[in-house]
Amino acid sequence: MSLHRSSPPVTRRDALRRMGGGFGMMAFAGMIGDSLARAGVVGDEAPRKLDHEPKAKHVIFLYMNGGLSQVDSFDPKPALDKFHGQPLPGSHVSTERKTGALMRSPFQFKKYGQSGMEVSELFPNVGECSDDICFIRSMYTDIPNHEPSMLMMNTGFSQAGRPSLGSWLTYGLGTENKNLPGFVVLCPDVPTTVGPPLWNSGFLPAIHQGNFISDKILEKQTDDKLIDAKFDPQKLITYIHNDKFTLAEQRRELDLLEKLNKYQVAREKEQDPQVEATIQSMEVAYRMQTEAPDVFDIRKEKPAVLKMYGQGSTARGCLMAVRLVERGVRMVQVYYAKGDPWDAHVDIQAHRKNAKDSDQPFAAVIKDLKSRGLLKDTLVVCGSEFGRTPVMEVGGGNADGRVNNGRDHNPFGFTMWLAGGGIKGGTIYGGTDDFGFKAVDRPVHVHDLHATILHLMGIDHTKLTYRYSGRDFRLTDVSGKVVKDILA
Numbered sequence: 001m002s003l004h005r006s007s008p009p010v011t012r013r014d015a016l017r018r019m020g021g022g023f024g025m026m027a028f029a030g031m032i033g034d035s036l037a038r039a040g041v042v043g044d045e046a047p048r049k050l051d052h053e054p055k056a057k058h059v060i061f062l063y064m065n066g067g068l069s070q071v072d073s074f075d076p077k078p079a080l081d082k083f084h085g086q087p088l089p090g091s092h093v094s095t096e097r098k099t100g101a102l103m104r105s106p107f108q109f110k111k112y113g114q115s116g117m118e119v120s121e122l123f124p125n126v127g128e129c130s131d132d133i134c135f136i137r138s139m140y141t142d143i144p145n146h147e148p149s150m151l152m153m154n155t156g157f158s159q160a161g162r163p164s165l166g167s168w169l170t171y172g173l174g175t176e177n178k179n180l181p182g183f184v185v186l187c188p189d190v191p192t193t194v195g196p197p198l199w200n201s202g203f204l205p206a207i208h209q210g211n212f213i214s215d216k217i218l219e220k221q222t223d224d225k226l227i228d229a230k231f232d233p234q235k236l237i238t239y240i241h242n243d244k245f246t247l248a249e250q251r252r253e254l255d256l257l258e259k260l261n262k263y264q265v266a267r268e269k270e271q272d273p274q275v276e277a278t279i280q281s282m283e284v285a286y287r288m289q290t291e292a293p294d295v296f297d298i299r300k301e302k303p304a305v306l307k308m309y310g311q312g313s314t315a316r317g318c319l320m321a322v323r324l325v326e327r328g329v330r331m332v333q334v335y336y337a338k339g340d341p342w343d344a345h346v347d348i349q350a351h352r353k354n355a356k357d358s359d360q361p362f363a364a365v366i367k368d369l370k371s372r373g374l375l376k377d378t379l380v381v382c383g384s385e386f387g388r389t390p391v392m393e394v395g396g397g398n399a400d401g402r403v404n405n406g407r408d409h410n411p412f413g414f415t416m417w418l419a420g421g422g423i424k425g426g427t428i429y430g431g432t433d434d435f436g437f438k439a440v441d442r443p444v445h446v447h448d449l450h451a452t453i454l455h456l457m458g459i460d461h462t463k464l465t466y467r468y469s470g471r472d473f474r475l476t477d478v479s480g481k482v483v484k485d486i487l488a
Helices: 012-039 078-082 124-128 146-155 165-173 247-268 273-295 303-309 313-326 348-371 446-456
Strands: 058-063 099-102 109-112 117-120 133-140 183-187 211-214 219-222 225-228 331-335 378-383 391-393 414-419 427-429 439-441 466-468 471-473
Touching (some): 058 165, 058 313, 058 348, 109 124, 124 348, 133 439, 133 446, 313 331, 313 348, 348 378, 378 446
Parallel strands (some): 058 378, 133 427, 183 331
Antiparallel strands (some): 099 391, 219 225, 466 471
16 A cells, blocks of 8 residues: 555645645635634624724615616606607617606605705605705616616625625624624515525625514404514514523533534634634524514504504514614614515506605604614615616516506616715705716716715725635725715
């Protein structure tokens, strides 16, 4: 038997130790140490060093998945009334589906607040908060399809696999409450066909993944009315209660797992970041058993607060979001519903129901944060993956190709609004053309929005990086500019 065949195989770790005098393993150890330190699994658990003074500590992202029409909500266009039924002037801009003539908005606009912001009748409650809001009317993105645009808005890249905004925030800042996840996602059911990649941690340590929580069990149908079923926080998150083991028994299991991991580290002389992240996730799940039932129990709120938010899953999600950031959760994302409910191809009047469900709780988030003294520290972001065309759609799902009263996807120009957390309220930034099709005045790409969010949280977006597969990655990829004019 040859010496080669009897020798143990050389692992990649052994090779790093032996080659180049061990410098490869030193570099590898440095990478692991950095990722673990940012994950909060080793070293000092104090807040991470920021690049500059932050304006905000938390983010609430109110997401209207499917594509809100900007010209029917926050970007009024008198030219649509004047030229209704006529072709769009100038060169034709291709959209995903066949489109027809210009279509006026069926919704009336009204001025609100001291700033005189014009908001449509779909969002009267949001309009009343306009002096706290900055409307960015010049947003644009790259691709006119839901999946890549949802991924772009959530991860900064149009293909699945990159870490989400919430994951980058917890990676860079950690969390203020070790008994709750740093990043929580709320929706009655998984939104769109993309699902978990929208809140995935990607190549970041697993501890930074968003925790999806469905609240659909809180509703039941009775005849033609949707009412709240009996509320039980333990049914809301089934995995935070263990009927088989007491807390003391679970604590012993986790302590044993930690000891076994330390033995492995002592034997191999290195940390395994994935094992550490898994243990941290289990620790959070263990600690959630004592705090999560309380934070999700909205029955403890005063009747006046519940009335301010209204009923429905969006209202509950918004109220839960405020309660979560009050407890120190870094980011909460509230999706409207399953699928792409704002995707109004056939009839833009479908926005009426969606807006009725959303307008009151969206405004309540601002009012409630302000009453709790949290608005100055919480950045509220609201919007969709793209907007909708100012022209009517032709055909769609109709075999005879008749004209619809709906609008197609529009990545060229749409509106998002921000409030709190260092935002200059009562302002409008940028603008689309006369018909609301393309961003022409100070266009803001999704990367610019992400750079601004990170800036408000005290992070230079060019410095928040993670080395993976031989490259330093960041949320804003290789672009992005902070929109300084919207900062207070």
